[in-house]
Amino acid sequence: MGVTGPRGFRASGVAAGIKEGGGPDLALVVNDGPRREATGLFTTNKVKAAPVLWSEQVLRERRLHAVVLNSGGANACTGPEGFQDTHSTAERVAGELGTGAIEVAVCSTGLIGQRLPMEALLSGVTTAVGELSDSGRAAEDAATAILTTDSGPKQAFVRHPSGFSVGAMVKGAGMIAPNLATMLAVLTTDAVAEPDVLDQALRRAAATTFERLDVDGGTSTNDTVLLLSSGASGVAVDTDELTGILTETCAELVRHLQYDAEGATKAVDVTVRGAVRETDAVRIARVVAEDNLVGTALFGSDPNWGRIAMAVGRALADTDAEAMEIALNGVTLYSAGVPVAEREVVDLSGREVEIVIDLRSGPHEATVYTTDLSHGYVEENSAYSS
Amino acid sequence: MGVTGPRGFRASGVAAGIKEGGGPDLALVVNDGPRREATGLFTTNKVKAAPVLWSEQVLRERRLHAVVLNSGGANACTGPEGFQDTHSTAERVAGELGTGAIEVAVCSTGLIGQRLPMEALLSGVTTAVGELSDSGRAAEDAATAILTTDSGPKQAFVRHPSGFSVGAMVKGAGMIAPNLATMLAVLTTDAVAEPDVLDQALRRAAATTFERLDVDGGTSTNDTVLLLSSGASGVAVDTDELTGILTETCAELVRHLQYDAEGATKAVDVTVRGAVRETDAVRIARVVAEDNLVGTALFGSDPNWGRIAMAVGRALADTDAEAMEIALNGVTLYSAGVPVAEREVVDLSGREVEIVIDLRSGPHEATVYTTDLSHGYVEENSAYSS
Incomplete structure (x- = not known):
C-alpha cells in the first residue's frame, strides 16, 4: 500500500509518451480533503529545475490539492520556457480538477537540459485524471510511473494506533546525496495537522532518514519530498506523534532506496x-x-x-x-x-x-x-x- | 633523467623482499652536498603513517642527507612499534652513510595496518647503499622501486638557463586527493638556496600542481613531497626563480600521474x-x-x-x-x-x-x-x- 492508503487520497499512473520507448511516465496524486495542508522539502542544489522553482512557490501557501509527477525528463536547465512548461502542466491539472494552479505541485525526473514533450504530457494529464482511484493498484501505478533506473516501485504504509496513517511512494536514491536519479517522494496522511506541525515533523523525520542516505555524494537539481494531509481520519496529531510515524515511513523508503541503488551489491x-x-x-x-x-x-x-x-x-x-x-x-x-x-x-x-x-x-x-x-x-x- | 640529474646526488633501487612476490621495493636518494638544505610537504590526513611522523620531525632541522623509500607496506596504523621500525630504518641508513638518523627522511607506501618485514628491509638498505650511483639508470631504479599500482617509473628533469637544474621522481596519483596509492615525490636540485627559499618555492609550486590533482578525493596517510638541495651547481637562486622551475617540474609529474591514474581512460x-x-x-x-x-x-x-x-x-x-x-x-x-x-x-x-x-x-x-x-x-x- 502506498499513497492511497490513508483516507482522502486518489492516485493514478499512465503512459503519456514522455519517455522514449514508452512505459508509464506520468503520475497524479490528488487530495480529496476535507483538509489540504501540505509542506515540502527541496534540493539544496543552486541549479534548481523548473518544477522545483514552481513547487517551492506553490508551497508558500502550505496547501496542495494535487501533485503531478513525470519521469522521462527533468525539465532542468531549460530556462523560462521550461518554467512555462511546468506552469502549463499545473494549470492543466488544476483545470481538470476544478481548482487553482497554485494548489498543484509539479515534480519531474530524467535527463537534464531538454524540454518536455508538452503535447503528450498535457494529454497524459487528462488521461491520468480519468484514471484516478483510491485503490492500492492506483497507488502502485503512480509509484511505477515516476521510476527511472529504479528496478521497481517503492512504497510504504504505516498505521498509527490512534487511527490515522501515512502512505508514501519514492523513486531514486537519495535526498541530500542522491544517485544518478533525482529523489522524488510523496507522503500522504489522513491525520489532522496544522501546517507548522506538518512542516516540523517532515523536517525532523527527513533529517535522520533521507538526509542520511548517501550513495554517491550527488545532489540532484530536482529532489523533492512532499507531504499532503487530508484530515480525513478526523484524528488530530501533535508534532512528536507525527514525527515518529513519518520517521518510520521515511526509514522504510530509505531502505528501499539503499537496496535498489544503481549497481549496488551491498x-x-x-x-x-x-x-x-x-x-x-x-x-x-x-x-x-x-x-x-x-x-x-x-x-x-x-x-x-x-x-x-x-x-x-x-x-x-x-x-x-x-x-x-x-x-x-x-x-x-x-x-x-x-x-x-x-x-x-x-x-x-x-x-x-x-x-x-x-x-x-x-x-x-x-x-x-x-x-x-x-x-x-x-x-x-x-x-x-x- | 630524474633525481640524479642535478649534480651532487646519487640514487639506487633494489629488491629487498618487502613486496610479496618480489620486485624492486626499496629506493635510496643521497645528497652528497656540499650543502644539504631540504624541505617537505606532508599529508593533511589526521591519520599519519609512522614515516610521515618521523620525516616531519626530521625536517624541522631543514636538512637532509638522504631519503629512504619503500613500497610493499605503508607502515600506517602500526602504533609505536611501527614508528620504531621507521626509526630503525633511518638509523641503518645513517650508519651506512656515516651521518645522523636525524638527517634521513623515510617514506613508505602500500597496505595500511601491517608491520614491515624489518629484517629484509634493513638488509636491503645495506644493498641499496652499495648500489648508489649518480647515473640515470640509478635514478630510474629508484623511481621503479617506489611503485605500487603505477604502470611504470615517473621522472622529470628541468634545466634552468642560469646553470642549475631540478630532477624528480614520483609515484601514485595525487597529493591532496590521491588515488588508492599514496603519492610520494622526491625532488632534487643543485641550486644554492636557503631553507626558506626552498620551502616557499615548494609550497607555491605544489599549490598549483600536486594540490590541483584530484583523482578520487582521497588523501593518503603517507603522502609526502621532499625537496633536497645540494648546492653543487654553485648557482644561487631566489624564490621566484626556484618557484618557476619547480612548478614546471611538478606540472610534468602531475601529467604523469594524471595519465597513469588507476583505470583511467581519460x-x-x-x-x-x-x-x-x-x-x-x-x-x-x-x-x-x-x-x-x-x-x-x-x-x-x-x-x-x-x-x-x-x-x-x-x-x-x-x-x-x-x-x-x-x-x-x-x-x-x-x-x-x-x-x-x-x-x-x-x-x-x-x-x-x-x-x-x-x-x-x-x-x-x-x-x-x-x-x-x-x-x-x-x-x-x-x-x-x-
Missing part, C-alpha cells in the same frame, strides 16, 4: 559513535560513505579497514585519531593506533555491511546509509545518458 | 573561470572533478553537461547559477540558463577532455586535473587489497 550502514557533536558524526560518516576506495573495497568484499581509517583521517578536524576504534560487521579490527584482529576474521560476503567507527571522544552518534561502488554503478552511469 | 582538465575568488574556482572545480556521475559519463564519452551543471550547483555558495556557461572540448553547451548547442556536436572519443565552466561573476580561474571513473578503477580497487 547495503552499507556507516555508524560514527563517540563524537563530540552529532554534526561531526554525520560529517565523518558521510566522508566514509562517499569514499570511492572504501566503496570499491566493499564491492570486493575486502575488509580493508585501512581505507576506512584513511577516510576518517581526512574528515577529522580536532578529534584525536589515535583514540578511534573501527569495527566491521561486529569485529573490532583497529583500536588505539594498532590493528587488534586479523582482517580475514571478517566476513563481508553477505549483502549487509555494518561499519562502526568509535571516536571515543564524546556522547554523540549518527548512521549514514550507503552502498558499495560496483561495476554495475559505472556501467549504468556510463552506458546510458541520464 | 585525462580531464576541469577549469573554472570567472570566479570571485581563486579559492572558489578551486573548490568548484574539485567538486566537479570528484563527482562520480560526471566521471562515469566521461568514461562513456557522453557529453552530459547536465551532470556538470548539477555538480556546479552543489558547490556554488553565493554565485548566481543562471549566469554560468559550460563548454566541453571547446563547444559551449549551456549558457545563461538554457542549452545553446546539441550535445552530439561534442566529440569526447579522445583521451583528453577539457571542461570549462565560466561563472561570469569575477576575474579568477583555476584548473583541477582529474580522470574519468572507469571499470578499471573499480576493478583495481576492489580486486586487490591495497
Whole structure:
C-alpha cells in the first residue's frame, strides 16, 4: 500500500509518451480533503529545475490539492520556457480538477537540459485524471510511473494506533546525496495537522532518514519530498506523534532506496559513535560513505579497514585519531593506533555491511546509509545518458 | 633523467623482499652536498603513517642527507612499534652513510595496518647503499622501486638557463586527493638556496600542481613531497626563480600521474573561470572533478553537461547559477540558463577532455586535473587489497 492508503487520497499512473520507448511516465496524486495542508522539502542544489522553482512557490501557501509527477525528463536547465512548461502542466491539472494552479505541485525526473514533450504530457494529464482511484493498484501505478533506473516501485504504509496513517511512494536514491536519479517522494496522511506541525515533523523525520542516505555524494537539481494531509481520519496529531510515524515511513523508503541503488551489491550502514557533536558524526560518516576506495573495497568484499581509517583521517578536524576504534560487521579490527584482529576474521560476503567507527571522544552518534561502488554503478552511469 | 640529474646526488633501487612476490621495493636518494638544505610537504590526513611522523620531525632541522623509500607496506596504523621500525630504518641508513638518523627522511607506501618485514628491509638498505650511483639508470631504479599500482617509473628533469637544474621522481596519483596509492615525490636540485627559499618555492609550486590533482578525493596517510638541495651547481637562486622551475617540474609529474591514474581512460582538465575568488574556482572545480556521475559519463564519452551543471550547483555558495556557461572540448553547451548547442556536436572519443565552466561573476580561474571513473578503477580497487 502506498499513497492511497490513508483516507482522502486518489492516485493514478499512465503512459503519456514522455519517455522514449514508452512505459508509464506520468503520475497524479490528488487530495480529496476535507483538509489540504501540505509542506515540502527541496534540493539544496543552486541549479534548481523548473518544477522545483514552481513547487517551492506553490508551497508558500502550505496547501496542495494535487501533485503531478513525470519521469522521462527533468525539465532542468531549460530556462523560462521550461518554467512555462511546468506552469502549463499545473494549470492543466488544476483545470481538470476544478481548482487553482497554485494548489498543484509539479515534480519531474530524467535527463537534464531538454524540454518536455508538452503535447503528450498535457494529454497524459487528462488521461491520468480519468484514471484516478483510491485503490492500492492506483497507488502502485503512480509509484511505477515516476521510476527511472529504479528496478521497481517503492512504497510504504504505516498505521498509527490512534487511527490515522501515512502512505508514501519514492523513486531514486537519495535526498541530500542522491544517485544518478533525482529523489522524488510523496507522503500522504489522513491525520489532522496544522501546517507548522506538518512542516516540523517532515523536517525532523527527513533529517535522520533521507538526509542520511548517501550513495554517491550527488545532489540532484530536482529532489523533492512532499507531504499532503487530508484530515480525513478526523484524528488530530501533535508534532512528536507525527514525527515518529513519518520517521518510520521515511526509514522504510530509505531502505528501499539503499537496496535498489544503481549497481549496488551491498547495503552499507556507516555508524560514527563517540563524537563530540552529532554534526561531526554525520560529517565523518558521510566522508566514509562517499569514499570511492572504501566503496570499491566493499564491492570486493575486502575488509580493508585501512581505507576506512584513511577516510576518517581526512574528515577529522580536532578529534584525536589515535583514540578511534573501527569495527566491521561486529569485529573490532583497529583500536588505539594498532590493528587488534586479523582482517580475514571478517566476513563481508553477505549483502549487509555494518561499519562502526568509535571516536571515543564524546556522547554523540549518527548512521549514514550507503552502498558499495560496483561495476554495475559505472556501467549504468556510463552506458546510458541520464 | 630524474633525481640524479642535478649534480651532487646519487640514487639506487633494489629488491629487498618487502613486496610479496618480489620486485624492486626499496629506493635510496643521497645528497652528497656540499650543502644539504631540504624541505617537505606532508599529508593533511589526521591519520599519519609512522614515516610521515618521523620525516616531519626530521625536517624541522631543514636538512637532509638522504631519503629512504619503500613500497610493499605503508607502515600506517602500526602504533609505536611501527614508528620504531621507521626509526630503525633511518638509523641503518645513517650508519651506512656515516651521518645522523636525524638527517634521513623515510617514506613508505602500500597496505595500511601491517608491520614491515624489518629484517629484509634493513638488509636491503645495506644493498641499496652499495648500489648508489649518480647515473640515470640509478635514478630510474629508484623511481621503479617506489611503485605500487603505477604502470611504470615517473621522472622529470628541468634545466634552468642560469646553470642549475631540478630532477624528480614520483609515484601514485595525487597529493591532496590521491588515488588508492599514496603519492610520494622526491625532488632534487643543485641550486644554492636557503631553507626558506626552498620551502616557499615548494609550497607555491605544489599549490598549483600536486594540490590541483584530484583523482578520487582521497588523501593518503603517507603522502609526502621532499625537496633536497645540494648546492653543487654553485648557482644561487631566489624564490621566484626556484618557484618557476619547480612548478614546471611538478606540472610534468602531475601529467604523469594524471595519465597513469588507476583505470583511467581519460585525462580531464576541469577549469573554472570567472570566479570571485581563486579559492572558489578551486573548490568548484574539485567538486566537479570528484563527482562520480560526471566521471562515469566521461568514461562513456557522453557529453552530459547536465551532470556538470548539477555538480556546479552543489558547490556554488553565493554565485548566481543562471549566469554560468559550460563548454566541453571547446563547444559551449549551456549558457545563461538554457542549452545553446546539441550535445552530439561534442566529440569526447579522445583521451583528453577539457571542461570549462565560466561563472561570469569575477576575474579568477583555476584548473583541477582529474580522470574519468572507469571499470578499471573499480576493478583495481576492489580486486586487490591495497
